[in-house]
Amino acid sequence: MLEQHFLILPIVLPLVAAPICILLGRGQLAWLLATMVSAASFVISLTMLQSTIELGALSYAVGGWQPPWGIEIRIDTASALVLSVVTAISTLVLIYAKASIAEEIDSAQHALFYTAHMLCLAGLSGILTTGDAFNLFVFLEISSLATYTLVSLAADKRALIASFRYLVMGTIGATFILIGVGMMYMQTGTLNMLDLAARISAEGASRTLNTGLAFILVGVSVKLALFPLHMWLPPAYTHAPSAVSAFLASTATKVAVYVMVRFIFTIYGPDYVFLSMGMDVILLGLAIVGIFKCSYMAALQANVKTVLAYSSVAQIGYMILGISLVSAAGLMAGILHIFNHALMKGALFMAVGAVLLRTGSVDIRAFHGLGKRMPWTMAAFTIAGLSLIGMPLTVGFVSKWYLVTAALEQQQWLIAVLVLLGSLLAMVYIGRIVEAAYMRDDIDANDRVKEAPMLMLIPMWILVIANVYFGIDNSLTVGAAEAAAQWLINPSATGGLAQ
Amino acid sequence: MSFIVDHYNYWVVVFLMMAGFYIVIFANNLVKKVVGLNIFQTSVFMMYISIGKVSGGSAPIVAEGITSYSNPLPHVLILTAIVVGVATTAVGLALIIRIKRAYGTVEENEFKDKEDLI
Numbered sequence: 001m002l003e004q005h006f007l008i009l010p011i012v013l014p015l016v017a018a019p020i021c022i023l024l025g026r027g028q029l030a031w032l033l034a035t036m037v038s039a040a041s042f043v044i045s046l047t048m049l050q051s052t053i054e055l056g057a058l059s060y061a062v063g064g065w066q067p068p069w070g071i072e073i074r075i076d077t078a079s080a081l082v083l084s085v086v087t088a089i090s091t092l093v094l095i096y097a098k099a100s101i102a103e104e105i106d107s108a109q110h111a112l113f114y115t116a117h118m119l120c121l122a123g124l125s126g127i128l129t130t131g132d133a134f135n136l137f138v139f140l141e142i143s144s145l146a147t148y149t150l151v152s153l154a155a156d157k158r159a160l161i162a163s164f165r166y167l168v169m170g171t172i173g174a175t176f177i178l179i180g181v182g183m184m185y186m187q188t189g190t191l192n193m194l195d196l197a198a199r200i201s202a203e204g205a206s207r208t209l210n211t212g213l214a215f216i217l218v219g220v221s222v223k224l225a226l227f228p229l230h231m232w233l234p235p236a237y238t239h240a241p242s243a244v245s246a247f248l249a250s251t252a253t254k255v256a257v258y259v260m261v262r263f264i265f266t267i268y269g270p271d272y273v274f275l276s277m278g279m280d281v282i283l284l285g286l287a288i289v290g291i292f293k294c295s296y297m298a299a300l301q302a303n304v305k306t307v308l309a310y311s312s313v314a315q316i317g318y319m320i321l322g323i324s325l326v327s328a329a330g331l332m333a334g335i336l337h338i339f340n341h342a343l344m345k346g347a348l349f350m351a352v353g354a355v356l357l358r359t360g361s362v363d364i365r366a367f368h369g370l371g372k373r374m375p376w377t378m379a380a381f382t383i384a385g386l387s388l389i390g391m392p393l394t395v396g397f398v399s400k401w402y403l404v405t406a407a408l409e410q411q412q413w414l415i416a417v418l419v420l421l422g423s424l425l426a427m428v429y430i431g432r433i434v435e436a437a438y439m440r441d442d443i444d445a446n447d448r449v450k451e452a453p454m455l456m457l458i459p460m461w462i463l464v465i466a467n468v469y470f471g472i473d474n475s476l477t478v479g480a481a482e483a484a485a486q487w488l489i490n491p492s493a494t495g496g497l498a499q
Numbered sequence: 500m501s502f503i504v505d506h507y508n509y510w511v512v513v514f515l516m517m518a519g520f521y522i523v524i525f526a527n528n529l530v531k532k533v534v535g536l537n538i539f540q541t542s543v544f545m546m547y548i549s550i551g552k553v554s555g556g557s558a559p560i561v562a563e564g565i566t567s568y569s570n571p572l573p574h575v576l577i578l579t580a581i582v583v584g585v586a587t588t589a590v591g592l593a594l595i596i597r598i599k600r601a602y603g604t605v606e607e608n609e610f611k612d613k614e615d616l617i
Contacts, residue, residue: 134576141583157601164594171587178543186550
């Protein structure tokens with residue numbers, strides 16, 4: 001009975017847990033439930049990743065209505081891989097959140113935090129598993145609405161304005177996606193992704209489909225904060241509670257990248273988008289400008305959370321760069337970077353959250369002398385920072401390696417050089433913070449500043465160890481990303497059915 | 500001329516969409532921004548509803564003597580999108596209430612220069 005409905009569990013479990021979290025009231029129980037549900041989703045998605053690699057895509061007809069008429073849950077390696085990342089980060093962040101939100105969020109609202117987190121997780125899982133274009137929009141809005149709430153939970157009143165701006169931009173983006181999906185439906189009469197792909201390739205280009213694609217790409221670009229549509233992201237990540245920043249930075253925008261990949265590669269097909277519409281030039285240009293502009297902005301900020309937020313926008317540039325190279329290698333490098341960036345940004349935001357907890361500030365001056373006072377936290381920050389720069393033996397190096405290889409494969413020397421130059425800028429903004437922590441002396445020796453609590457250090461260090469482990473032994477991640485890229489390019493390959 | 504008349508539903512949609520978008524961008528008052536957002540979304544709802552019309556088709560209710568029906572699916576889809584829109588409006592207005600409490604104003608230019616937002 002349960003086995004049959006296995007595929008929809010990552011959506012249903014958090015969705016059911018969300019109202020229960022409110023009913024449980026404040027504190028411990030809600031935390032325990034949310035963490036356990038999130039961990040269960042993680043185990044389920046790992047199982048699904050395993051079986052998609054072995055058996056091929058899994059399909060589940062929601063409510064027993066067969067696709068293409070009913071909503072289909074369709075899981076291939078690409079969705080299972082990103083889903084595993086999202087649920088893993090969610091579990092770690094929830095473990096971390098208990099100590100972190102105790103200081104940052106009013107205790108009466110703790111249950112609400114877990115509820116919003118569960119809703120966000122349900123929405124993200126839904127986006128990743130659904131095989132229906134309209135359903136994707138609905139799940140996107142479920143996760144986005146939960147995200148606005150999460151950002152606004154911070155005690156800092158500037159979070160409210162950041163959240164409101166995020167809401168306005170996010171809603172416009174989602175509505176653009178809705179328009180695009182409507183245009184696709186207008187032309188093809190279907191909403192199932194595979195059915196759409198078959199009919200679009202049969203019908204060929206038309207003005208309605210072109211317009212629909214344009215609306216979808218702009219809408220998704222807002223959601224994934226592609227330069228220059230990223231203006232909502234730095235304030236939102238800066239003022240949100242640390243646990244929320246850690247979760248969103250490593251999952252929400254990455255899921256939006258997945259959505260873009262889905263629409264480009266699975267539904268429209270790379271030939272349509274890149275050869276006849278020429279979107280690769282636009283995406284490539286924006287990605288490169290974004291990498292440099294936002295890395296430069298990151299180097300100027302005094303607030304460390306803002307540094308990391310701008311750096312996120314720059315890193316998204318790398319993912320889009322991989323996608324716009326129009327090759328299986330480039331797409332694979334982009335997907336690999338989704339995975340790797342989640343590991344490093346999660347660890348970095350967690351470390352900054354620990355500093356905020358102990359010093360009460362995330363200004364770069366608060367980091368002075370922390371190398372001695374919070375050795376574990378700052379060591380985690382340094383290793384994750386090195387990974388962001390792309391040091392060998394870390395996942396960041398693996399990403400950059402495949403990205404540069406993909407660019408060189410097409411004789412794009414300039415792009416390869418620009419990727420490496422971008423890493424130098426990362427060295428500047430991470431270097432400033434590491435220098436403040438280790439080289440500068442504490443100005444006002446504050447003895448109360450001590451190491452972060454164990455409950456925060458453990459998830460942080462799990463991510464740091466993952467950064468190093470997958471940097472040395474990358475057979476698992478590279479294999480999964482390669483399989484995912486194959487699935488995205490050829491989505492209708494026959495696979496085992498779940499039932 | 501017939502091009503304009505034949506596609507009048509799209510002109511309505513485009514006009515509403517642009518009007519809503521303009522309000523979202525240029526309104527100074529946060530509540531007006533939410534209203535603009537609503538108009539913007541409503542235009543998309545109308546686009547969906549109008550594409551479900553089949554010429555000569557009746558309402559999609561089974562009845563004797565009727566063979567051609569309009570497509571009900573876009574209407575059902577938009578029912579979901581309306582719910583999403585209502586939820587967005589609710590979250591937006593709730594945020595505005597908290598902004599009003601925290602800053603004492605809902606005019607964007609009045610709190611912009613109080614402190615830097617980034």
